[in-house]
Amino acid sequence: MIWNEAKECMSRDELNNLQGMRLVKLVDRVYHNVEFYRKKMQGMGLEPGDIKGLEDLSKLPYTTKLDLRDNYPFGLFAVPQSEVVRIHASSGTTGKATVVGYTRRDIDIWSECVARAFAQAGITKHDMIQIAYGYGLFTGGLGAHYGAEYLGATVVPMSTGNTKKLTTMMQDFGATAIACTPSYLLHIAETLEESGEISNIKLKAAICGAEPWTENMRLQIEKRLHIKAFDIYGLSEIMGPGVACDCEYHKGLHVYEDHFLPEIVNPDTLEAVPDGETGELVFTTLSKEALPLLRYRTKDLTSIDYSQCECGRTLARISRFKGRSDDMLIIRGVNVFPSQVEAALLEVSEMTPNYLMIVDRVNHQDTLQVQVEVDEKFFSDDMSALDALTKKIEGVLRGALGLAVKVKLVEPKTIVRSEGKAVRVVDNRKLQ
């Protein structure tokens, strides 16, 4: 089902006109309201009047996560705080979180975009949907929630952390849809299979996102749960979930181009790549009021297809992601930067310089183990002190990452020393 035919099936010409108009207004607004952009543009000898349409997009400066960090927390906001009705935050590369904000209108647009995505998955007001993304500062939970409510579905705000309750309510309430990470859904499938309850559920559709997954995983989910599974994409800097979503043909994710202007650029030269080639995904937020961004570099690597889809939508499709151009990890749907882990560990004074992060997937659940070498400073004959120190490190990491982490104490010299830059992460997951 197409939620917003007027916008999702516009002719490319109409769409480009709309985008061009919005871009011009956007540039004017950020120039006058965001000191960072004004200074940047002035430094480039650029004025709002120089941007007359889409053809001038490449004249505009890029924005990166570092810019958000340098202007932490609200330096890039284009509206006074009294207009901001919501703040969300996600992982930053160091200790500082990446902070984003929304006006009332931003929330409405966000909800409408997510509604489009859920409609793509065949969800209507007659469905009951369990939202099993984390609720809180993370945009996943509340983003999906508001979108499902906007659509009119019956929303059950499960959040994460209690699979037993989720599967019990899924059966007792007769939920027909679920929004969660694909690995969590596989874990749920396994739990239901083991308890023999899989035939009790009434699920028809799942909207999965927040982490990369393969076509094979999608087919597994569909087969084991007898449902249709859809791929939703988003990032908090741009909005949250609902920037793009695939349709029943699963040939790429339709980007809601009336609000998000995509580009694919070479991550090294920053030049546009030829149509259809892989490069870094860049977004300009055409409608956002509180935190509008020009040419934000997502670090996700993908390609774009502008041809019309069989579903009837004219919105361009981005392919399944080919990777990232940085070292960010996604663990249980949470963004984790190795540098962020390092910054947290260094806060613990007894911490040794030799440690290793091991990421794995056990029973479809991502795990993060941090191995710490026990050296002179660390070792104590008192085991309760060793335990307390282990718990302290686990606590510091949980606070910094928003993830439960297991710390394993290992003997000296067991962690491989490298000649050049220390290898701090081993990712044992092989996505199949």
Next chain:
Amino acid sequence: MAVKQVSVFMENREGRLEKVTEVLKNENINITSLSLAETADYGVLRLIVSDPEKALLALKEADFSARITKVVAVKVSHVIGSFHTMLKVLENVNIEYMYVLSTFDFASMILKIKDYDKAEALLEKNGYELLKEEEAYKANE
């Protein structure tokens, strides 16, 4: 008069204990008593050996994380109830852990106590004999 115990950090995997004993054997060091405390992931091996300083150096050379800890070594007579009586003497002292050092002639308890001096004083006052260092290290020679 503190007896020196060697504590060694050990991961909970095969071959590590064997490696420790290999090091000690190669250095001609005798083990007079030991205890192994464990958690799910790691263990701490505690040893009374014939030459604790030499053992510490050798184990560190072999990349083990080890240190010396002061413990109380007190003789307990081979009589039923004698240990109970001794514990009563120490009833206000917090004992962290303990294990036995036994020879044919005598038994002694190795006690790890935070307030080491207080325990020593209490035991001596009540007529208990504390092992001298050399007695503990050479107990079975």
